[in-house]
Amino acid sequence: MLPFNFDYYTPKTMKEAVDLYQDLDQQGKQPMFFSGGTELITLGRINLAYTEAVIDIKDIAECKVMQVSGDHLFLGSSLSLTRIEEANLFPLLTKTVSEVADHTARVKITLGGNICAQIFYREAVLPFLLADSQVLIIGPDGEKIIPINEIFQEQLRLKKGEFLVQVATETQFIGAPYFSVKRRQQWETGYPLITMAALKIDREIRVAISGLCPFPFRSKEVEASLNNRGQSVEARIDRALAVMPTPILEDVEGSAKYRLFVLKNLLLDVMAALDGVRVR
Amino acid sequence: MKSHTIMLDINGDSRIVTVRSADTLLNALRGKLGLTGAKPGCLNGDCGACTVNVDGWPMKSCLMLVVEAVGKKITSIEGLKQAPIQQAFIENFAFQCGYCTPGFIMNCHSLIEQYPDADDTTIKEWLESNICRCTSYIEIEKAVKSVLKRN
Numbered sequence: 001m002l003p004f005n006f007d008y009y010t011p012k013t014m015k016e017a018v019d020l021y022q023d024l025d026q027q028g029k030q031p032m033f034f035s036g037g038t039e040l041i042t043l044g045r046i047n048l049a050y051t052e053a054v055i056d057i058k059d060i061a062e063c064k065v066m067q068v069s070g071d072h073l074f075l076g077s078s079l080s081l082t083r084i085e086e087a088n089l090f091p092l093l094t095k096t097v098s099e100v101a102d103h104t105a106r107v108k109i110t111l112g113g114n115i116c117a118q119i120f121y122r123e124a125v126l127p128f129l130l131a132d133s134q135v136l137i138i139g140p141d142g143e144k145i146i147p148i149n150e151i152f153q154e155q156l157r158l159k160k161g162e163f164l165v166q167v168a169t170e171t172q173f174i175g176a177p178y179f180s181v182k183r184r185q186q187w188e189t190g191y192p193l194i195t196m197a198a199l200k201i202d203r204e205i206r207v208a209i210s211g212l213c214p215f216p217f218r219s220k221e222v223e224a225s226l227n228n229r230g231q232s233v234e235a236r237i238d239r240a241l242a243v244m245p246t247p248i249l250e251d252v253e254g255s256a257k258y259r260l261f262v263l264k265n266l267l268l269d270v271m272a273a274l275d276g277v278r279v280r
Numbered sequence: 281m282k283s284h285t286i287m288l289d290i291n292g293d294s295r296i297v298t299v300r301s302a303d304t305l306l307n308a309l310r311g312k313l314g315l316t317g318a319k320p321g322c323l324n325g326d327c328g329a330c331t332v333n334v335d336g337w338p339m340k341s342c343l344m345l346v347v348e349a350v351g352k353k354i355t356s357i358e359g360l361k362q363a364p365i366q367q368a369f370i371e372n373f374a375f376q377c378g379y380c381t382p383g384f385i386m387n388c389h390s391l392i393e394q395y396p397d398a399d400d401t402t403i404k405e406w407l408e409s410n411i412c413r414c415t416s417y418i419e420i421e422k423a424v425k426s427v428l429k430r431n
């Protein structure tokens with residue numbers, strides 16, 4: 001139960017949702033888009049989130065799309081993580097999201113909600129960063145299709161009143177060799193320490209990481225270091241570690257030093273899995 | 281719009297209830313519908329004590345607004361009538377204090393319905409969503425496997 005009241009709207013079209021947001025915003029209702037809704041429900045209960053108007057986008061047809069058409073896979077933002085896993089149209093995404101929360105919670109948590117969440121893990125974005133996916137966004141200025149690597153800078157840079165409708169991914173990335181791993185501090189459930197997703201395309205390794213910094217990221221500098229074949233694996237990994245974005249997280253899940261130690265070993269695993277190179 | 285009168289399809293019955301938008305399904309089941317089988321634990325999606333079944337899938341009822349459940353088929357522990365998993369819990373002593381039991385049973389029941397031939401990996405993946413403070417895990421595993429084997 002949430003300690004405050006709000007109005008609840010279920011727009012059936014994208015336009016209706018955009019118009020509602022603007023109206024409600026003008027009335028000072030602090031409207032909030034709601035997909036799986038787990039963020040508002042869990043943070044609202046302890047007064048860390050507040051709204052007077054919830055706009056539930058789950059009924060909008062475009063947000064529920066899941067199909068391969070031409071050479072793209074289209075995934076709607078309100079698909080639950082379980083539906084994505086069950087359909088398994090993008091194996092790297094299946095593997096990465098299957099580590100978010102737990103199985104029952106993933107029946108509720110959605111793709112768009114995870115990508116846009118306040119929590120810093122947001123692992124669902126990693127495969128799309130690797131696959132140079134495009135996002136369909138709608139807002140007061142109409143529809144926009146933007147490369148995810150352009151608009152996702154630490155978070156999805158949405159303007160007020162905009163929401164994520166779909167993510168489109170070229171099928172060539174979907175069949176590419178991949179690697180995905182989540183390390184927790186202990187046990188097999190609970191929040192991650194570090195999650196890493198990797199993909200190999202055109203003989204180059206790409207990596208995207210969550211849980212290392214206070215945001216998920218993919219870094220060209222890190223990838224350039226890892227793919228510098230003139231050097232030994234150790235030297236490539238050391239260089240990659242030196243160019244990681246900052247700050248490195250330091251929290252109850254693990255110190256910065258421990259995170260970098262775990263990361264180094266994960267990078268060794270990635271190189272072994274995707275490049276066939278091992279350190280003796 | 282802050283309060284809604286809605287019809288819910290619950291355990292095969294249509295029930296009309298007036299709720300706040302801000303009520304979770306768990307609040308409505310327990311506070312408005314007199315169905316106290318789903319248990320409040322963490323209220324944060326972590327423990328699974330509140331698990332019910334919505335359209336065939338397990339759902340933590342503390343993570344769903346009751347208004348989101350309109351048009352969906354809800355089954356709570358009260359709606360299971362001598363389901364094989366209930367009997368299996370008794371036969372295998374799969375509980376001690378019993379607080380986590382309705383949630384575990386609803387999750388196991390959904391698993392058996394969706395994956396009648398679930399393998400160990402699937403069983404583990406699904407059941408990790410629930411916590412038993414009395415650590416009856418081995419007995420719960422035996423119970424669910426005994427039903428799956430019969431399939």
Ligand SMILES: Cc1cc2nc3c(=O)[nH]c(=O)nc-3n(C[C@H](O)[C@H](O)[C@H](O)COP(=O)(O)OP(=O)(O)OC[C@H]3O[C@@H](n4cnc5c(N)ncnc54)[C@H](O)[C@@H]3O)c2cc1C
Pocket residue numbers: 032033034035036037038039040041042057077078099100101102105108109110111112113114115116117118119120121122123158162163164165190191192324325326343
């Ligand atoms: C038990 C449990 C375990 C969890 N474990 C993890 C974990 O391992 N990793 C992790 O990353 N998170 C975890 N979380 C947090 C959870 O992932 C986030 O709360 C969740 O991803 C949000 O998804 P949702 O669909 O419920 O989003 P919502 O709550 O609907 O939305 C989240 C935020 O994004 C906005 N939003 C939603 N959809 C859109 C859209 N289409 N366009 C623009 N903005 C939008 C909302 O306004 C809100 O601010 C966990 C949560 C629970 C309850």
Ligand code: FES
Pocket residue numbers: 319320321322323324325326327328329330331340341342343
């Ligand atoms: S009370 Fe719902 S998961 Fe704990």
Ligand code: FES
Pocket residue numbers: 374375376377378379380381411412413414415416
């Ligand atoms: S039997 Fe006591 S919590 Fe599970």
